[in-house]
Amino acid sequence: MRISRIARTAAAATAAALLAAGCGSGGTAGSTSGHGGLNPPKLPMLQSLGPGEGQVNLVAWAGYAEDGSDDKSVDWVHPFEQQTGCKVNTKIAGTSDEMVSLMKTGQYDAVSASGDATLRLIAAGDVAPVNTALVQNYADVFDGLKNQPWNSVNGQMYGIPHGRGANLLMYRTDKVTPAPDSWSVVFDGASPYSGHVTAYDSPIYIADAALYLMRTRPELGIKNPYALDQDQLKAAVDLLKTQHKAIGEYWSDFQKSENSFKTGDTVVGTTWQVIANMAQTDHAPVKAVLPKEGATGWSDTWMVSAKAAHPNCAYQWMNWIVSPTANAQVAQWFGEAPANAKACDRTTDKDFCNTFHAADEAYWKDVHYWTTPVKSCLDGRTVACTDYAAWTAAWTEIKG
Amino acid sequence: MAPPPTAARPLRRAASVLHRRAGLRLALLLSAPMAWLVLAYLGSLAVLLLSAFWAVDDFTYDVERVWNTANFSTVLTEPVYRAIALRTLGIAVAVTVIDAVVAFPMAFYMARVARPRTRKLLVVAVLTPLWASYLVKAYAWRVIFSQGGVLDWLVGPLGLSSPGYGTTAVIVVLAYLWLPYMILPVYSGLENLPANLLDASADLGASAGRTFRSVVLPQVLPSVFAGSVFTFSLSLGDYVTVRIVGGKTQVLGTAIADNVTLNLPLAAALSCVPVVLIVGYLLAVRRTGALESL
Numbered sequence: 001m002r003i004s005r006i007a008r009t010a011a012a013a014t015a016a017a018l019l020a021a022g023c024g025s026g027g028t029a030g031s032t033s034g035h036g037g038l039n040p041p042k043l044p045m046l047q048s049l050g051p052g053e054g055q056v057n058l059v060a061w062a063g064y065a066e067d068g069s070d071d072k073s074v075d076w077v078h079p080f081e082q083q084t085g086c087k088v089n090t091k092i093a094g095t096s097d098e099m100v101s102l103m104k105t106g107q108y109d110a111v112s113a114s115g116d117a118t119l120r121l122i123a124a125g126d127v128a129p130v131n132t133a134l135v136q137n138y139a140d141v142f143d144g145l146k147n148q149p150w151n152s153v154n155g156q157m158y159g160i161p162h163g164r165g166a167n168l169l170m171y172r173t174d175k176v177t178p179a180p181d182s183w184s185v186v187f188d189g190a191s192p193y194s195g196h197v198t199a200y201d202s203p204i205y206i207a208d209a210a211l212y213l214m215r216t217r218p219e220l221g222i223k224n225p226y227a228l229d230q231d232q233l234k235a236a237v238d239l240l241k242t243q244h245k246a247i248g249e250y251w252s253d254f255q256k257s258e259n260s261f262k263t264g265d266t267v268v269g270t271t272w273q274v275i276a277n278m279a280q281t282d283h284a285p286v287k288a289v290l291p292k293e294g295a296t297g298w299s300d301t302w303m304v305s306a307k308a309a310h311p312n313c314a315y316q317w318m319n320w321i322v323s324p325t326a327n328a329q330v331a332q333w334f335g336e337a338p339a340n341a342k343a344c345d346r347t348t349d350k351d352f353c354n355t356f357h358a359a360d361e362a363y364w365k366d367v368h369y370w371t372t373p374v375k376s377c378l379d380g381r382t383v384a385c386t387d388y389a390a391w392t393a394a395w396t397e398i399k400g
Numbered sequence: 401m402a403p404p405p406t407a408a409r410p411l412r413r414a415a416s417v418l419h420r421r422a423g424l425r426l427a428l429l430l431s432a433p434m435a436w437l438v439l440a441y442l443g444s445l446a447v448l449l450l451s452a453f454w455a456v457d458d459f460t461y462d463v464e465r466v467w468n469t470a471n472f473s474t475v476l477t478e479p480v481y482r483a484i485a486l487r488t489l490g491i492a493v494a495v496t497v498i499d500a501v502v503a504f505p506m507a508f509y510m511a512r513v514a515r516p517r518t519r520k521l522l523v524v525a526v527l528t529p530l531w532a533s534y535l536v537k538a539y540a541w542r543v544i545f546s547q548g549g550v551l552d553w554l555v556g557p558l559g560l561s562s563p564g565y566g567t568t569a570v571i572v573v574l575a576y577l578w579l580p581y582m583i584l585p586v587y588s589g590l591e592n593l594p595a596n597l598l599d600a601s602a603d604l605g606a607s608a609g610r611t612f613r614s615v616v617l618p619q620v621l622p623s624v625f626a627g628s629v630f631t632f633s634l635s636l637g638d639y640v641t642v643r644i645v646g647g648k649t650q651v652l653g654t655a656i657a658d659n660v661t662l663n664l665p666l667a668a669a670l671s672c673v674p675v676v677l678i679v680g681y682l683l684a685v686r687r688t689g690a691l692e693s694l
Contacts, residue, residue: 095661097661097662098661100461100661100662101461101661101662104461104462119459120459120460120461123459123460124457124460124461124462126460195564196547244648247647247648248564248565248647248648249565249647249648250648263546263547263548263549264546264547264548265546265547265564265565372459374459387458387459388458388459389458392662392663393478396480396481396650396655396658397478397480399648399650400480400483400484400650
């Protein structure tokens, strides 16, 4: 106990020193690209893989580290434990904000971060650069996922791509007729289901409203749902305030969301494929669709904590989760496109990768991955955009 | 002669020192509880207050130790926080009033009407719900309020339906959860009410209603306020129940919990609101003598 505390203090002190060094030298080296002039602190990356530490602490999205407790046939954690001797401790987070704050504690080794968390983690020095040479399966990852603005800085990868997908619209087939094909059922046309509509409880959900406005009110000039100026944000907030009247519950706990759909307290709203799968396994009459306006989505990256106590097991986990078999399993369970091209041969449904557009880069141009909104507009406009702090304040206001 | 056991000698010396110095005795006796109170309780409050004056980075959400009062001005000036604070206060007052109204007849029956054997059983019955986990009870209420749940089934024949998840559900569940904390002080207050006061009132020709208003109520009111300290402060700080049956309702507890993940300083500033409300309430009820009957 005492030893570990000293070790942790020492690690923190080292990190702080490195951080100071990084800030000091940041002005000259490598400020050419990156995100809005992102200058992450210089942190060392693992140079060679040592023996496993016996365990690994993960922060993950629901469904990313299944050990058979949700469905006996869905288990890629136990085979990993048997093969590497690294026991997996998973902490499920409901939102990106939760992931960021969990990683700040320094108690976790790796995180499955979405694009609205990755850059915040990198900028804060909470995650270390990743030595992709030590992750054997990285070679098979789709090129379209490598060196992207949300997972790398100046050509240095900060994680291993996991997979990508879109946020879907779920509805009760017995309560919502006709079957919806548009997000309007949770916005303008939500009144028939007043009190039984749900929405994702995070400021990032404002982007869903912005995406809907992008298609339905082109005069607002929204080009990217994460780059909103004051007026555009206000329009999205007004739409969400109208939606608030129809909301029964907001969700960030996937189990509570599944339960609400099952009991019928919620009949329509945004969801993830994995929640739809679970509800259908429990015989709830629900269906999840990708509405015609397109959707917000995610492209997730496994990242290693700068203070990881079990870095070797963390690297082995990253290699495991993007290995063809495990990546195929998680992609099918969560309902997303796998990151590993070879995973497409291992899916039980042979058409899976086509259905989820795994290799179809043109398709992904229309899916707006979660990204942290910042002051310098992401769509290249020169006006001032609203940042995530403004979105957070707006979200509290929307919920009233 | 054999020397006395070595351990006994310092012990006896210490005992005689303690015997002579009453101040030292008192200091030793109180040091442990005082240390607990100051370090664990007041210490954490001080840290809370301190962190409310810090800021966070807009992008990385790292806490920056820069002194400023922006968080307090946000909490005080943003209309949404005022609405949340007032809503929470309303819920706490409603829960307290409901509990007082429900607890009084129950406590009166237990203290003045029931036979001693029944009385003991009733006390056990009131205490039993406290043995079950708070979370389990809240989830049970989630099932009760659910669509087509127990409540729908019960009131359905009357042409009514469950109010669903929301403020009403929160008030009902909190009133249920904190009821024992109201019954017990009122019960002990009524039990200590001298029977001859009631007899004297009857002898002087007062009706039952008059006796209640002029004799029972003034005597027992401090106990009701004592119970209200529990129901009020517990309702003010609650967030678990709101998360489970509150639907989209925002209260101080959920607003703090939402902010604590990313903006700890703002959450700290926000949590000063219930602290101020509770201190204000305690000062108010102190005047009624309620704190003596706790």
